[in-house]
Amino acid sequence: MKQAVHFGAGNIGRGFIGALFSQSGYHVTFVDLAEQIINQLNEDHSYHVKLATDQQETTEINNVSGLNNMTQEQEVIETITNATYLTTAIGPNILPKIAPLIARGISQRVQNTDDKLYVIACENQIGATDILKEHILENLDEATKEKLDERVYFFNSAVDRIVPIQDNQGSLDVLVEPYFEWVVETSEDIPSIEGMTIVDELAPFIERKLFTVNTGHAVIAYFGYIAGKSTIDQTLADEEITSQVQETLKETGDYLIQQYGLNREEHLQYIEKIIGRFKNPYLNDGVTRVGRAPMRKLGPEDRLVRPATEAKKAGLSYTNLAKAIAAALLFDFQEDDEAVKLQGMIKEQGVAKVLKEVSGLDEDSGITKEVIKHYESLK
Numbered sequence: 001m002k003q004a005v006h007f008g009a010g011n012i013g014r015g016f017i018g019a020l021f022s023q024s025g026y027h028v029t030f031v032d033l034a035e036q037i038i039n040q041l042n043e044d045h046s047y048h049v050k051l052a053t054d055q056q057e058t059t060e061i062n063n064v065s066g067l068n069n070m071t072q073e074q075e076v077i078e079t080i081t082n083a084t085y086l087t088t089a090i091g092p093n094i095l096p097k098i099a100p101l102i103a104r105g106i107s108q109r110v111q112n113t114d115d116k117l118y119v120i121a122c123e124n125q126i127g128a129t130d131i132l133k134e135h136i137l138e139n140l141d142e143a144t145k146e147k148l149d150e151r152v153y154f155f156n157s158a159v160d161r162i163v164p165i166q167d168n169q170g171s172l173d174v175l176v177e178p179y180f181e182w183v184v185e186t187s188e189d190i191p192s193i194e195g196m197t198i199v200d201e202l203a204p205f206i207e208r209k210l211f212t213v214n215t216g217h218a219v220i221a222y223f224g225y226i227a228g229k230s231t232i233d234q235t236l237a238d239e240e241i242t243s244q245v246q247e248t249l250k251e252t253g254d255y256l257i258q259q260y261g262l263n264r265e266e267h268l269q270y271i272e273k274i275i276g277r278f279k280n281p282y283l284n285d286g287v288t289r290v291g292r293a294p295m296r297k298l299g300p301e302d303r304l305v306r307p308a309t310e311a312k313k314a315g316l317s318y319t320n321l322a323k324a325i326a327a328a329l330l331f332d333f334q335e336d337d338e339a340v341k342l343q344g345m346i347k348e349q350g351v352a353k354v355l356k357e358v359s360g361l362d363e364d365s366g367i368t369k370e371v372i373k374h375y376e377s378l379k
């Protein structure tokens with residue numbers, strides 16, 4: 001049986017990427033440090049993906065197993081040696097941590113076989129596979145690096161499916177929204193995977209996704225949090241916040257339309273479809289999940305700051321994006337390590353210095369001034 005090894009047996013791992021490999025006839029080995037999930041995968045060898053709809057249509061996912069990357073390094077290396085695909089959905093900040101083990105797997109593999117391995121990071125981050133590749137290369141010797149050509153391929157991708165935190169302790173089953181899109185950038189003729197879309201150029205797809213789905217989501221999460229809401233769909237019942245989302249997505253939309261020559265009508269329909277997805281009442285998706293890791297989300301290339309800087313460069317409006325950045329700076333959820341750290345930094349250094357350090361924005365830039373104005377009125 002063809003083999004896929006997937007790092008991150010969490011919501012997207014089990015609920016989307018791993019499920020597509022299994023449905024395409026692969027055995028999927030999930031690699032994770034969550035001992036309970038790994039044990040259960042090895043006991044059950046299957047789980048269910050349930051759609052967040054009225055009917056809860058359910059698909060059984062088979063041929064799955066698990067390995068713990070902390071305690072079963074040698075087994076992970078063996079699995080990489082035999083795999084066709086190596087994917088991740090583990091969180092952008094974790095990629096540097098898993099790269100050394102992947103590098104060891106690749107080193108052993110290229111000694112043993114000329115078969116091709118396709119590496120794809122499925123994270124909400126522009127160029128995530130390129131970043132993972134850099135970390136892997138740092139851990140390879142020159143002889144191995146020379147053997148990568150035509151043996152190990154690295155493809156960037158964009159991944160879209162809302163999978164909330166699961167409310168079913170002790171079960172591997174995953175509730176997911178019906179919609180999904182997995183776009184992979186390559187010109188190679190690669191083994192086909194059900195549900196994977198191949199494109200020559202990823203930039204318009206990942207930017208459209210990140211700066212519409214994830215920007216919109218972040219706006220709802222941060223304004224919802226401030227308003228004391230607990231879920232995304234509940235927050236959208238607030239008309240003021242819904243209109244804030246629409247105004248912000250008009251700003252990212254104007255940038256995307258100009259940058260990629262998108263059709264305005266089609267893009268407006270894309271926005272409406274996404275807002276419809278956010279309203280799904282069966283998902284029960286928490287504002288604290290969607291707002292998680294605010295320092296990552298305030299990064300210079302991420303969903304709030306990048307469209308604001310691009311809009312500014314293009315002479316377009318960015319005031320609603322600045323307001324969303326201000327709302328993100330007020331996300332003080334105590335169970336989120338980045339939120340706690342960010343609040344400490346703001347207290348110590350003030351907003352302008354934090355925006356410089358976290359978002360790469362100059363202290364006297366127009367965006368920083370606009371963010372501070374909104375921050376003062378929101379707090």
Ligand SMILES: NC(=O)c1ccc[n+]([C@@H]2O[C@H](COP(=O)([O-])OP(=O)(O)OC[C@H]3O[C@@H](n4cnc5c(N)ncnc54)[C@H](O)[C@@H]3O)[C@@H](O)[C@H]2O)c1
Pocket residue numbers: 007008009010011012013031032033034069089090091092094097098122123124159160161162163164
């Ligand atoms: N959930 C979604 O709606 C969604 C949609 C699209 C993309 N994504 C992206 O997919 C990625 C994963 O998100 P998720 O929602 O599935 O998160 P998640 O927390 O459900 O899953 C992450 C998994 O990684 C594991 N992990 C963390 N650190 C690890 C380490 N050092 N070694 C091994 N395993 C480790 C965790 O135990 C967990 O099982 C993120 O980049 C996210 O942005 C998520």
Ligand SMILES: O=P(O)(O)OC[C@@H](O)[C@@H](O)[C@H](O)[C@H](O)CO
Pocket residue numbers: 124159160161162163213214217218289290291292293
């Ligand atoms: O995963 P994050 O933390 O980058 O972003 C939170 C959500 O916006 C995200 O997980 C979406 O649900 C997902 O990107 C939908 O495709």
